[in-house]
Amino acid sequence: MSLAAPQAVIAVLNCGSSSIKFALFDAAAAELPRQxxxxGKVEGIGSARPRLQTADGLDxxxxxxxxxxxxxxxxxxxxxxxxxxxAVPVRAVAHRVVHGGAHHAAPLRVDAAALAELRGFIxxxxxxxxxxxxxxxxxxxxRPDLPQVACFDTAFHHTLPQVEQMLPLPWSAWERGLRRYGFHGLSYEYQSIVLPERHGELARGRCLVAHLGSGASLCAMQGGRSVATTMGFSALDGLMMGTRCGALDPGALLYLMEIEGLDVHEVGQMLYHQSxxxxxxxxxxxxxxxxxIEAEDPRCAAALALFVRRIVREIGALVAVxxxxxxxxxxxxxxEHQAEVRSRIVAGLGFLGLALDEGANARNEAVISAPASAVRVAVEPTNEEWVAARQALQLLS
Incomplete structure (x- = not known):
């Protein structure tokens, strides 16, 4: 990280329910630096001990x-x-915005009208x-004078073919905007840029990226473009996550509401926060x-087994696509950091000829597949903040 102050910066805000990450990028450089x-970040908003932590060691x-x-x-x-x-000026503030709806395939300059529209996606x-x-x-x-830019996680998936966007509901639902949108788009856009630099033509071929964090999804890419993804109409779909359920039989929701008597709010709390x-x-x-603790706790072992199984199952589906x-x-x-989870996932994909170099995997190296593996397996840190800064700079240029 450079110690010399830049002549101007782009600020990026990544806002969650209990945390805000922020980053400043040198907007005056000939090419926007990736770091x-x-x-820094503020964590624990709403808790008893929220903290401010910054890159220069403040805690x-x-x-x-x-x-x-x-x-x-x-x-x-x-x-x-x-x-x-x-005295260094902030040229603009870029915001990671999870949902941009059916029409926003590019970053958007924020004003009162844009804000009102985006509230409809809450x-x-x-x-x-x-x-x-x-x-x-x-x-x-x-600061009404300060340009703000909304950068959408859904935008990268506007290349999905219609058959991947559609839900098997009455046609009128499609016309009202009920469709598969896909998420984690800033992360996947970064991968579409960096992977060809590191892996050449392999990254332009049949590429599958697993964004595994507290929220998790997969994206199938061809030519660096999204052609299928596991998240759909909402960020609840697809893989099992930290507290979210992932794909679920809708009949289970009907049962919870009709038979067990849960209301919509209670079901929402369960699906987003308790699953x-x-x-x-x-x-x-x-x-x-x-x-x-999985060796001592069967429920922990079961949770991990289900987490891995759902990822393996969805990877198999996207490989078919x-x-x-x-x-x-x-x-x-x-x-990026859980070698054991990666190892278990790859073990479940042995039928595709995947094989790990366990030493490289343990070290979180950029390439973790064994030389004899039929498919290259890689680890690539994501960089959503840089993508948002880049989009804002391009929009305002």
Whole structure:
């Protein structure tokens, strides 16, 4: 990370329900650097001990008001950025926005009308959408002169063929916008840029990227474009996740509501916050923690087995859509750092001729497949913040 102050920066905000990540990129460089000049995060918003942590080693417990802790956290970040930058101007603020609906295939300049439109997508991404919009609204009020750009996780998947977008519901549902949108698009767009640099033509062929974090999905790419993905109408679909259920028989939801008497709010809480690894294990949403106790706790072992099985099953489905596989890539928190999870997934894909170099896998190396593997298996860190900064810079240029 450069110590010299840039002449101007692009600020990126990645807002979740209890955390805000922020990064500053040198906007005056001839080519936008892939690593931020400076950044950090506020974690634990709404908890008893929220913290501000920055790239230069600051780690401070915060006091946020009970009435509007998110507003207070944003104020802390603005103050930290202002103190760090001094007179260096912020050229724009780029926001990671999970849902852009059916029409936004490109970044969007934020104004009051755009904000009103994006509020309509909150029910489709309730864990993230409201908080990004709250940050935009605060900045519009306090700094109306500062350009803001919404960068959409759904945009990368606008290349999906119609057959992959459609849901098997009455045609009128399609006309009302009920379709498969796909998510984690900023992460997948980064992979579409960096993988050809590292793996050449393999990355332009039949490529499958596994974005495995607290939220998880797969994306099948050909020619660097999304052709199929596991998340659909909402970020609940597809893989089992940390606290989210993934794909689920809708009959189970009807049963929960009609027979067990749960209302819509209770079902939503269950699907988003009480399911996945946490729900099955009863212990944790983190594979690292479950791996440490699976030998003593059958539920933890069952949660991990189901997590891996669902990934293997969905990879098999997407390989069928691709007509084969040339490159499998792991990214995001679990994908980049959990060697044991990767090993179990690849073991389940032995029928495709995949084989790991266990030493390379243990070291989280860029290529972890054995020389004799029929498919290259790679680990590639994601960089959503750089993609958002890049999109904002391109829009404003």
């Amino acid at each position: 931020p000049w400076w950044g 401070r417990v915060l006091t946020l008001g009970e009435a509007q802790p998110y507003h207070d956290a944003l104020a802390v970040i603005r103050e930290a950025i202002a103190a760090r930058l001094g 029910p489709l991404a309730p864990l993230h959408q409201p908080f990004a919009l709250e940050a935009m609204e605060v900045l519009l009020q306090q 996945g690894l946490l729900g099955v294990s009863g212990r944790s949403a983190e594979p690292r923690e479950l791996l440490a 691709l007509g084969g596989l040339d490159l499998l890539v792991f990214t995001a928190g679990i994908g």
